[in-house]
Amino acid sequence: EVQLVESGGGLVKPGGSLRLSCAGSGFTFTSYSMNWVRQAPGKGLEWVSFISSSSSYIYYADSVRGRFTISRDNAKNSLYLQMNSLRAEDTAVYYCARDRDYSTSPVGQWGQGTLVTVSS
């Protein structure tokens, strides 16, 4: 069974930093591209970042580019999101999400999410 388990969320002050982690299991982690998708309270889904299986290709939403850094450690089956210069509008549930297939495809698997709250 595919499992994606996020951790690292919490309360942080504006301007602060936080590092999210996602542990993948039940599939060959090294073969799949991964994403972070967030959802502000009561709002819709916002795609945040993408990383290819070998980390060769990395993309960000305009709203986080220059502040967030996605990375992965295939030896540890883990995905990360380093979030710096956090703002109130970054408050959201952050989902770790795996592409459905090896090639270009939509998200097929989602974690349960971790809540990040940016507030003074």
Add this chain to the structure above:
Amino acid sequence: DIVMTQSPDSLAVSLGERATINCKSNQSVLDSSNNQNYLAWYQQKPRQPPKLLIYWASTRESGVPDRFSGSGSGTDFTLTISSLQAEDVAVYYCQQYYGTPPRTFGQGTKVEIK
């Protein structure tokens, strides 16, 4: 960036009736080299992560009931629930995954029981 716009924002449908959700992109998500539309639909129930329903605009994900169907091509797409069940109450999102990211979502459509 490709902008996805869903309509309506919400709809109320009687049990057993048809529900139709539209999704429009501001540029084509059809790749003419493989004739595939890079468009997916997700269902999100309260306090749950989203669930993939449809990909390639019309391919149903394994385990998804056949009352869910997707159609459309290019810039205009539709998700149809042929006979609404109580368990279908949720918010539905379309998403494009054409070319390089960003992989933008529509704003969501809330489906309720009338």
